Amino acid sequence: MVRKTVLLVAALVFVFVTSTGVVNAQSARDYISIVGSSTVYPFATVVAEQFGKTSRYKTPKIESTGSGGGLKLFCAGVGVEHPDITNASRRIKGSELEKCRQNGVKEIVEVKIGYDGIVLANSKKAKPMKLSRKDIFLALAKDVPDPKGGESLVPNPYRTWREVNPALPNKRIEVLGPPPTSGTRDAFVELAMEAGAKKFGWLAAIRKQDKKKFQAIAHGIREDGAYIEAGENDNLIVQKLDANPNAIGIFGFSFLDQNTDKIQGSFVDGMQPTFEAIASGEYPVSRPLFFYVKKAHIGVIPGMEGYLSEFTSEKAWGPDGYLADKGMIPMPDAERKKYRADVSKLRVLTALNN
Amino acid sequence: MNEGDSKGNKVERKTIDIVHQGLAKRYRAERRFRLYGLTAILIGLLCLAILFISIVGNGYKAFQQTYLELEVFFDPALLDQHNLSTADYTGLVKSNLRTMFPEVRGRSDKRQLYMLISPGGAFQLRKMVLRDPDIIGRNISVWVPADDDVDMLMKGHFKADVAESSRRLSDKQLAWIEQLKEQGKIRKEFNKTFFTAGDSREPELAGIWGAAVGSFFALLVTLLLSFPIGVAAAVYLEEFAPKNRWTDLIEVNINNLAAVPSIVFGLLGLAVFLNFFGFPRSAPLVGGLVLTLMTLPTIIIASRAALQSVPPSIREGALGVGASKMQMVVHHVLPLALPGMLTGTIIGMARALGETAPLLMIGMVAFIVDIPGGLTDPSTVLPVQIYLWADSPERAFVERTSAAIMVLLVFLMLMNAAAIVLRRKFEKRW
Numbered sequence: 001m002v003r004k005t006v007l008l009v010a011a012l013v014f015v016f017v018t019s020t021g022v023v024n025a026q027s028a029r030d031y032i033s034i035v036g037s038s039t040v041y042p043f044a045t046v047v048a049e050q051f052g053k054t055s056r057y058k059t060p061k062i063e064s065t066g067s068g069g070g071l072k073l074f075c076a077g078v079g080v081e082h083p084d085i086t087n088a089s090r091r092i093k094g095s096e097l098e099k100c101r102q103n104g105v106k107e108i109v110e111v112k113i114g115y116d117g118i119v120l121a122n123s124k125k126a127k128p129m130k131l132s133r134k135d136i137f138l139a140l141a142k143d144v145p146d147p148k149g150g151e152s153l154v155p156n157p158y159r160t161w162r163e164v165n166p167a168l169p170n171k172r173i174e175v176l177g178p179p180p181t182s183g184t185r186d187a188f189v190e191l192a193m194e195a196g197a198k199k200f201g202w203l204a205a206i207r208k209q210d211k212k213k214f215q216a217i218a219h220g221i222r223e224d225g226a227y228i229e230a231g232e233n234d235n236l237i238v239q240k241l242d243a244n245p246n247a248i249g250i251f252g253f254s255f256l257d258q259n260t261d262k263i264q265g266s267f268v269d270g271m272q273p274t275f276e277a278i279a280s281g282e283y284p285v286s287r288p289l290f291f292y293v294k295k296a297h298i299g300v301i302p303g304m305e306g307y308l309s310e311f312t313s314e315k316a317w318g319p320d321g322y323l324a325d326k327g328m329i330p331m332p333d334a335e336r337k338k339y340r341a342d343v344s345k346l347r348v349l350t351a352l353n354n
Numbered sequence: 355m356n357e358g359d360s361k362g363n364k365v366e367r368k369t370i371d372i373v374h375q376g377l378a379k380r381y382r383a384e385r386r387f388r389l390y391g392l393t394a395i396l397i398g399l400l401c402l403a404i405l406f407i408s409i410v411g412n413g414y415k416a417f418q419q420t421y422l423e424l425e426v427f428f429d430p431a432l433l434d435q436h437n438l439s440t441a442d443y444t445g446l447v448k449s450n451l452r453t454m455f456p457e458v459r460g461r462s463d464k465r466q467l468y469m470l471i472s473p474g475g476a477f478q479l480r481k482m483v484l485r486d487p488d489i490i491g492r493n494i495s496v497w498v499p500a501d502d503d504v505d506m507l508m509k510g511h512f513k514a515d516v517a518e519s520s521r522r523l524s525d526k527q528l529a530w531i532e533q534l535k536e537q538g539k540i541r542k543e544f545n546k547t548f549f550t551a552g553d554s555r556e557p558e559l560a561g562i563w564g565a566a567v568g569s570f571f572a573l574l575v576t577l578l579l580s581f582p583i584g585v586a587a588a589v590y591l592e593e594f595a596p597k598n599r600w601t602d603l604i605e606v607n608i609n610n611l612a613a614v615p616s617i618v619f620g621l622l623g624l625a626v627f628l629n630f631f632g633f634p635r636s637a638p639l640v641g642g643l644v645l646t647l648m649t650l651p652t653i654i655i656a657s658r659a660a661l662q663s664v665p666p667s668i669r670e671g672a673l674g675v676g677a678s679k680m681q682m683v684v685h686h687v688l689p690l691a692l693p694g695m696l697t698g699t700i701i702g703m704a705r706a707l708g709e710t711a712p713l714l715m716i717g718m719v720a721f722i723v724d725i726p727g728g729l730t731d732p733s734t735v736l737p738v739q740i741y742l743w744a745d746s747p748e749r750a751f752v753e754r755t756s757a758a759i760m761v762l763l764v765f766l767m768l769m770n771a772a773a774i775v776l777r778r779k780f781e782k783r784w
Binding site for chain 1: 634719
């Protein structure tokens with residue numbers, strides 16, 4: 001009987017303690033909550049750790065939800081239960097901005113942090129490939145212009161790289177790339193495939209008339225086995241490339257940088273994917289990285305200004321900063337100055353064309 | 355037997371002959387059957403051996419970390435007494451490196467020199483000074499962790515004899531490392547950081563302790579909730595519930611729930627616990643609640659099986675000596691069924707320990723550096739930590755991922771061993 005009452009009391013105490021803990025946690029979140037892109041994640045985590053270890057604030061918690069998923073959580077509202085910052089490997093869309101405004105998230109600060117290069121890499125055991133964006137489009141698109149000429153599209157008939165361009169080796173087209181859910185894929189189709197498709201005059205004309213139709217043609221990637229969706233695990237792609245010298249992998253520059261002993265980047269439009277080439281913009285397949293901050297949370301969640309100033313400091317995002325060591329391509333000086341000023345003034349994003 | 359003697363004998367002999375003829379074939383068939391069973395076991399053990407050998411082979415090197423010895427002069431000029439927390443400790447490390455290698459000039463060469471030491475070196479010096487400010491002005495020899503590229507070289511993962519452009523470490527850096535080796539200032543030690551630190555972007559500073567504490571809290575909540583509820587539900591369904599269509603429906607549903615993919619529970623947790631009740635995101639409390647929902651069907655099914663295995667004579671005997679139904683269940687049936695219930699619970703816990711998918715939707719797949727202090731602090735769990743490290747580009751995370759897998763497997767084996775031991779122990783008593 002005594003044992004039973006002791007157990008009952010213990011259970012009630014447990015429930016009471018956790019519930020008060022829950023209530024307390026709700027009203028007093030003392031760490032920054034960040035969600036968003038899996039591409040920006042490796043860079044944001046370095047800044048968060050640096051900030052946490054050198055300041056008296058807690059280390060921000062960062063989740064890798066993907067750009068789209070992150071913006072959805074971000075735009076769900078203002079309050080401690082919603083994230084404070086979202087990372088994105090693309091600019092926020094008009095529809096997302098509208099959704100934010102509808103849910104009360106009216107003041108957003110946009111910060112560009114740098115660039116990320118997308119590379120097509122193959123094993124060092126094979127020779128480096130010299131591709132043009134037109135070659136990439138013809139090799140990977142679902143429907144390509146009829147090789148016989150004319151202005152019609154046929155399902156992709158090319159099996160080897162030599163069929164696409166006689167200057168390329170006679171190897172089977174075997175590309176391991178990101179799945180449709182990945183931001184890297186979105187960026188790749190926009191930067192490489194669209195540019196390759198535009199090289200065909202009649203497709204460029206379609207783009208002027210009907211952008212959506214052009215995008216449907218350019219963004220469609222073949223599903224007949226030549227393009228293999230290798231999931232989000234880029235380490236796995238690197239291993240597969242090491243095992244299969246004929247395959248080519250598509251992933252971010254940081255993975256190439258960390259594995260230079262095993263893989264090499266292909267030339268795209270004559271440029272090799274080096275740090276300098278991507279930074280100067282000569283390597284064409286690179287995209288900007290952003291994060292968005294809720295101005296309403298600054299002052300409520302402790303440490304946000306400190307995190308922002310750490311991220312926008314020269315020792316983080318500058319050319320000699322620790323983010324560059326991790327494979328992020330820094331912005332040119334003028335852009336860094338602009339965004340640092342935006343952050344210190346907390347300039348709110350008003351429209352998407354500025 | 356006597357009539358139709360000769361004929362009977364003939365029939366007998368014929369039967370015996372047939373039996374003898376078939377005997378050799380039967381023995382062969384039995385031996386083949388035993389061989390199939392043995393082969394099946396050997397294939398299973400072979401797969402297990404391949405798993406262990408590959409994981410241990412990849413991961414055992416992670417239990418060592420390369421350290422460099424620095425003769426650190428805690429310069430009072432750099433360390434302002436009133437601002438010890440924010441002083442430039444990285445500058446302190448850099449100036450000491452320059453003292454060790456005075457011949458290094460030029461900005462890019464100096465940068466290469468500084469890259470030999472992990473950023474953790476600066477944090478280590480900061481902790482030393484904050485703990486004991488008297489060391490300012492003194493010369494102390496400190497062993498700081500080396501950068502993960504140096505660590506990979508020392509462990510043989512990076513080859514030194516390839517062209518410089520194919521390497522992470524330049525020729526100059528290799529030369530400095532050789533010099534340090536000759537002076538005895540570089541050595542590999544047991545990687546204590548792996549067991550005491552939380553997650554980090556630098557592999558040499560990353561550890562599993564944060565994830566282990568998060569796993570512990572989540573499993574604690576799971577155990578405290580799922581065991582009583584599961585046992586109570588099983589007892590009610592088995593002993594008290596009337597046998598009609600409703601109870602059949604419940605039984606079918608519980609069996610189905612045990613087979614539901616675990617991510618569905620994560621979605622349920624997101625919708626109910628986070629959105630409706632408003633619990634904090636990424637807390638072990640919510641993780642534990644989701645895992646409870648997941649292990650409940652397993653525990654209920656195992657407990658029901660255990661209760662069914664108690665012979666009806668025990669029940670009737672108890673009722674016969676005058677016990678009430680509740681006394682019969684609690685004092686007689688439940689203790690006998692306890693070993694089976696405990697086994698089911700521990701196996702359910704072991705499964706919960708290894709789950710990642712349901713925790714994805716409630717926010718526990720995140721970069722969390724600080725060690726969680728309670729049930730509502732943000733945390734992650736061990737399998738999630740393995741998943742996050744497996745996705746990181748740094749080469750040194752490959753071996754740490756395997757080492758973390760080894761730690762997880764050890765925990766799982768301990769839990770399953772505990773299940774077996776407890777079952778044997780209770781079975782003996784009763």
